[in-house]
Every structure is written in structure tokens, then in C-alpha cells.
Amino acid sequence: MRKTLLAVATLLGASWAAPALASGDYCEPLWRPENPDLNCAGSIPIAPGNDSRINLFLLLQDRAGNDGAGLAYPDTQWRSFYGRNFMRWNNLYDAWYPDGGESLNFGYGYAGRCQTEESGKTAFLKAVDALRGLKGETRTLLSTSRDRLGEICDRSRREAKLPSDGGYFLNIGANGIGDAPFGFMAYLEASASFYGGNWDRATDYYGLIHAADVDDWLTETSKYMVARTLLNQAIASAEDDWGWFPLAQVDAEVAMRSEKAFSNYLEAYPEGRYAASARGLLRKALWLQRDYARLGATYADAFAAVDPDTPEAARLISEIDDKYLIRNPGKVNDPYLAAANLLLRMRSENYYFAGDDAPEQLTQTELDSQALVFADHPELYGFLKASFAFYVDKDYAVVRELLPDDARQDRYSPLAFSRQYLRGLALHALGDRNEEGFWRELIGGAQGLYQRPAVELALARALEQKGEVGDAFVANSPIRDWRIRRMLLGLSAGPRLLKQQARADGPNNEAAFALFTALFRQLQHGEYAGFLEDYPLAAKYPSDQDSGSLWGVMDAEKAPVYLFRSGEFSAGYACPSLEATAQVLARDPTSSKARLCLGEFYRLNGFDEFEFVRSWYGEDGAGQLGTSTSYPGKVTHRLDLYRAVMADTSAARGDKAYALYRAIRCYAPSNNNTCGGEGVEENVRAAWFRRLKRDYADTAWAKELEYYW
Numbered sequence: 001m002r003k004t005l006l007a008v009a010t011l012l013g014a015s016w017a018a019p020a021l022a023s024g025d026y027c028e029p030l031w032r033p034e035n036p037d038l039n040c041a042g043s044i045p046i047a048p049g050n051d052s053r054i055n056l057f058l059l060l061q062d063r064a065g066n067d068g069a070g071l072a073y074p075d076t077q078w079r080s081f082y083g084r085n086f087m088r089w090n091n092l093y094d095a096w097y098p099d100g101g102e103s104l105n106f107g108y109g110y111a112g113r114c115q116t117e118e119s120g121k122t123a124f125l126k127a128v129d130a131l132r133g134l135k136g137e138t139r140t141l142l143s144t145s146r147d148r149l150g151e152i153c154d155r156s157r158r159e160a161k162l163p164s165d166g167g168y169f170l171n172i173g174a175n176g177i178g179d180a181p182f183g184f185m186a187y188l189e190a191s192a193s194f195y196g197g198n199w200d201r202a203t204d205y206y207g208l209i210h211a212a213d214v215d216d217w218l219t220e221t222s223k224y225m226v227a228r229t230l231l232n233q234a235i236a237s238a239e240d241d242w243g244w245f246p247l248a249q250v251d252a253e254v255a256m257r258s259e260k261a262f263s264n265y266l267e268a269y270p271e272g273r274y275a276a277s278a279r280g281l282l283r284k285a286l287w288l289q290r291d292y293a294r295l296g297a298t299y300a301d302a303f304a305a306v307d308p309d310t311p312e313a314a315r316l317i318s319e320i321d322d323k324y325l326i327r328n329p330g331k332v333n334d335p336y337l338a339a340a341n342l343l344l345r346m347r348s349e350n351y352y353f354a355g356d357d358a359p360e361q362l363t364q365t366e367l368d369s370q371a372l373v374f375a376d377h378p379e380l381y382g383f384l385k386a387s388f389a390f391y392v393d394k395d396y397a398v399v400r401e402l403l404p405d406d407a408r409q410d411r412y413s414p415l416a417f418s419r420q421y422l423r424g425l426a427l428h429a430l431g432d433r434n435e436e437g438f439w440r441e442l443i444g445g446a447q448g449l450y451q452r453p454a455v456e457l458a459l460a461r462a463l464e465q466k467g468e469v470g471d472a473f474v475a476n477s478p479i480r481d482w483r484i485r486r487m488l489l490g491l492s493a494g495p496r497l498l499k500q501q502a503r504a505d506g507p508n509n510e511a512a513f514a515l516f517t518a519l520f521r522q523l524q525h526g527e528y529a530g531f532l533e534d535y536p537l538a539a540k541y542p543s544d545q546d547s548g549s550l551w552g553v554m555d556a557e558k559a560p561v562y563l564f565r566s567g568e569f570s571a572g573y574a575c576p577s578l579e580a581t582a583q584v585l586a587r588d589p590t591s592s593k594a595r596l597c598l599g600e601f602y603r604l605n606g607f608d609e610f611e612f613v614r615s616w617y618g619e620d621g622a623g624q625l626g627t628s629t630s631y632p633g634k635v636t637h638r639l640d641l642y643r644a645v646m647a648d649t650s651a652a653r654g655d656k657a658y659a660l661y662r663a664i665r666c667y668a669p670s671n672n673n674t675c676g677g678e679g680v681e682e683n684v685r686a687a688w689f690r691r692l693k694r695d696y697a698d699t700a701w702a703k704e705l706e707y708y709w
Helices: 005-013 052-064 091-094 113-129 136-154 180-196 199-212 216-236 252-268 275-288 292-305 312-327 336-343 365-370 377-392 396-402 414-429 434-446 451-465 469-473 482-492 495-502 512-525 530-539 578-587 590-602 607-617 638-647 653-665 682-695 700-704
Strands: none
Touching: 005 700, 052 336, 052 414, 091 312, 091 530, 113 180, 113 216, 136 180, 180 199, 180 216, 180 482, 180 638, 199 216, 216 252, 216 275, 252 275, 252 512, 275 292, 275 312, 275 414, 292 312, 292 336, 292 578, 365 377, 377 396, 377 414, 377 530, 396 414, 414 434, 414 590, 434 451, 451 469, 451 482, 469 482, 469 495, 482 495, 482 512, 495 512, 495 530, 530 578, 578 590, 590 607, 590 653, 638 653, 653 682, 653 700
16 A cells, blocks of 8 residues: 655655664674673663664653553564574564564665555555646646656666756746646656655755745645755765765755754744654754764654554664664764763674764763763662663672662662663672572562563573573473573483483473483484483384474474484495494494494484584573583594594494594585584594595595595
């Protein structure tokens, strides 16, 4: 359904922000409660590392007393690894405004003058239809002439080959516009000039139409289009052929004229058809002039007036973020805008898209100088000072002093929750013995959207680092989030807990995941007797009832337990079932053939890939969930199996050849080890290759392999 010109113009005025602080396209968040720097996704506690749009949005909702309780979690699509702890800006938008229409995933930036060509046509024809006494042939002429404007927008300006002196529809002499039909033809002439980038001619014609005052729609629309033409002219003054837009090269004088024209329109039509759009584009005119003082005051007024329950609030925040917050606006006098700006400047690593306008990192002196700005918002200011102490100064005792314990409330607004959450992080950093109890108390009031999973993550980490992962799985455990529970099982749990949960009636197919993890861990650690003890449980999960795969198994609905019973066991190198292989290894862990068959199981069923994916879920990086495992012993990877056979003097000749062949192919074709374990240098692989060709030249494996990687 086509939007009206007013609707599209309104959107035009509010949506020319670019996602300058948006997250990267494909990476995974760090599963830790702290949020110091811009990462792959944001989280519900207000923090420096959040996309600044998320912080500003949460502050807006806090002002309105909204915590998102009762809202449904958004569909993160293929980013299921966000769980319910992390989100992008557009995810928050989708959750808060499920009926908000177009998502914030639309293309950002000033969409260009042709974005209103279709909606403008609709409005034009509606205005023509409203004319009384118009002859049929005249209506047809106006309608068919309007269709020609689309030709200009369908082709680039160079391809259109428009005459520089105009004359697309008519030439108007000194006699002016005259009557309404002629005024509409003049409007088409002006619009052709506008869409074709002939700014001076467009401004002249729109001005003539407005001065003639032959039709209400023509008069108002032309006055608005004078301002919009000047705005586009200012934009064009800095654009180059490659699409770059250096703000410093904008013709400030034209931008100033545009601002004045929008102000004139709003003075004449304060509730006009294009009033909302004009207010938004007036802000853009200020931005083009880099007049951040007046722009900040304008944004403060708009932020104070916007309804937080409408999608327009999110669009305004996107605009404020890109055009103001990430610039170098000087002192920000609005407490909410100032808070968002100060938070992003607490990051240790900033990736700005604002060029020379990027603000510098915040200092304690500057933060202290903001006291008057927050005179009426002491809790917000105290939170900012505590955030600086935590993320910049690393003075966790100060955080504890600035944020008193208030973890026994029934409900928390976004700011109140963020204050308590930051206090909990300080307790963790200080090694405070009350940390676990604090999180258990806070979780009771974490009713808002994303709040409870955030507390569960912090509590789960506290239990993991104390070596008490099992406490997360006791009856009535406060840790309910399925993703967090899976991470504990997949990365942190020991043998006893895995066996327990494999036999328990847990949520979200948790028993299947626990069994999958237990069986794989037992194979990795050479616990073949334990594997055979738990193996019969896999019969509960036949392949026709389980469509899971190793890729993303942490987030899959079902864990692929069936692979242990009915996966691939042999391809070129003869092997029995995995159960039979495990039985041999249980009797003789040094059996060369059984070791190779275990390697075949890993290779043919994608377990190398699983190990690669598994490393993304917290094995690296201090403070992440999953960095403290209670599973004892050393993991034996596929490459380790091959090297053991290669070193075994009692191994059969064919087995040694196959071990060499497979060890070399661990590096194909990327020259990187894909089999796990400690890698070797290229000269070592070259020696393996020469050994295979020299000592086992008559084997199929030596004949097949032509080179090494």
C-alpha cells in the first residue's frame, strides 16, 4: 500500500540517521555481564559498551516508567546465539513495537530526493482530482505529465540528459502562473528540476507557485519544497561521485537558507501537511551547518516531547545518535542526551564514523563539571559516576559506595536495574563474599524484558567460578534461561553433573544436550567405559526424531544424539560401529585401528567443526561464562589420535600410512589445522609427506596424496 506524501515526508524527517554505532554483521557476543566496549550486541543494563541508541532508548523508557515487562522476546532469526541476554538495536525496536511497521533494518541514510516520487504522485493526483470544473483533457494532460517525472528518477542524472535550462513541461515568462491548471504544470516543471538536480530552477519555480497562491495544496507544498530543494542543494554541495559525504565541505550558506525556509514554512503552517517532516529536516539543516549547540537544544525538545510508546521515538533516537551523540557537540545540556554521550565516551576502544567530529574519551574532570546538568537527576548522575569508576578507573570500591544495595525490590525501572546490576559487578570484581546472595535477591525484582536473563548470567558465572555449577541445576534453581543452562552444561559441567542431567527431565530438550555433551566429552577424555555406560541412553533419540546438527548445537532445538548410534563410521577406511570401537578402546586404549576409527567418527560426522564452533562460546576471554570448566583431564583431538598411531611402533603398516595421510590432510586446503590439538609447522608436515611417499609408497594413501599443505 502506498504511503501518503505526508507519511513519507514525516519518515523522511525522522529517519536520515545512519547506524554509526551499530554492531558488526557477523560476530558473537562475549558472554559476560560486564560491557565495557562496543561489541557484537548490546544488553539490557545501561553501559558504555551498548549501542548508544540502546542506552538512550532505555533512558527514555525509564523516564516513562516502562521496563518492557510482558513484551515478547523478538525473533533474532539466525542470531539465536544472542539468547535472551543480548540484542541489537533493531531487536529492541521489534520487541517494543511489534506492530510498528517497517523495522529499523531498513536502509539508513538520506534516501535521496527520489524517495518521495511515488508518494508525491499520489498526493499530486489527489489534489488534481479535487479541482472543480477541470476539463477531462486537462486532467489527462496533468496525469500523463506527472508520469514523466518517474522517468527522471528511474535513470541517473547523467543518463537522463536533462536540459540545463529546464523546459521539461513549459517555460514561464514574466506573466507568472495564472490559473490552477497552469500552476500544476508549473509544479511539474519545478519538480522535474528538483528530481533532476537543477536546484536554482526548482527553487525559482516553486517560489513562483507559492507567490501565485492559486490552490491551497500547491501553495503549501511549494513552500515546503523550496526548503527541501535548498536542503538537497546543500547536501549536493559536499557529495562526490563515489558517494562520500564530507560534512565539513557542505555549503553552510545554502544550509542556512534551507533552515530559514523550513522555519518560514512552520511559521505559516504549524500544523501543516509537512510539519513533522519540516521539523525533522530543519534539524538536518542545523546538522549540515554543524551548529551543534542549537541542534542539541532542538533534539532535547524533540526527545522531551516524543511519545515513548510509538515507533517514532526509536527513529528519533537513531537520528540523535548519528547526527549528534557521536559527534563532538561540546557540552550537552540535556541530562538524557548528556548521559548517552558520556557513556559512549567511557569506552576504552571507540569505533566512530564521525571522522574529525569524533568526541574524545571522557575524563574525570569533565564528568565532574556536568553536575549542574544533572541537578534534577541525582540517581542518573550517580550511576554515571559509578560507571566511570567501574569501566575507566577500575575503582570498584567507589562503585559500591556510590550505589547502595537496593536488591530487594519487586520491580526495577531500566535505570534502577542498571544501578543495581553495576553494583553486583563491583561486588564480583572485589571478590565480595556476598556477590551470590546479591544476585539471588536482585533476580526477584528483575521483571522487565531481558532483566532476569541478565541476572541469571551474572549468577551463573559466580557459581561457575566458585566451582558450584551443580547449584544451577538443583530443584527450583533461579537459573532458568535455557541458553545459560546449556552453556554451563556444554562448557563448565563435570562428568557427574552431565550424567545427572542426561537422566533428568530438564526443559528445552536439556537431557538430550547433556547426554550429547557427556558422550562426546567421554570420548575426548578417553573415558570409554563411562561412554559405554551412558551409550544406551542414546536409543531414546533416533535420527527420525532429531533433526539437529553439530553446527550451532548450543542453540539447536534438539541435540544430535543420534550421531553416536547411526552416524557415519566408515568411508574408505574400514571401521565398525562407534560402540564397537569404544569397546575395543575400553579394553586397549592404544589400539591403532580403534584410534583411527574414532578419528573417522569425528571426521565424518563434523565433530571437528563442533570443536571450532565450541570455542566461540566462551573458552577465550576473561570473565566469560564457560571459561572455568570442572571437567578433569586432557582432551585428545583427532590430530592427536593420528600422531599417536604414527609414533606407535606396534601399529600395522597400513594404519601408519593412513594416520600420516589423514594428519597431512588436517591442513587441507587452508594450510590451517582443522583437526584440533596442537598444530605443527609446515616443515613437519613436509617430513610426514616424504615419509609417507618413501616408506609406504605402495599404499593407496601414498598414491592418492600428491602434495601437502
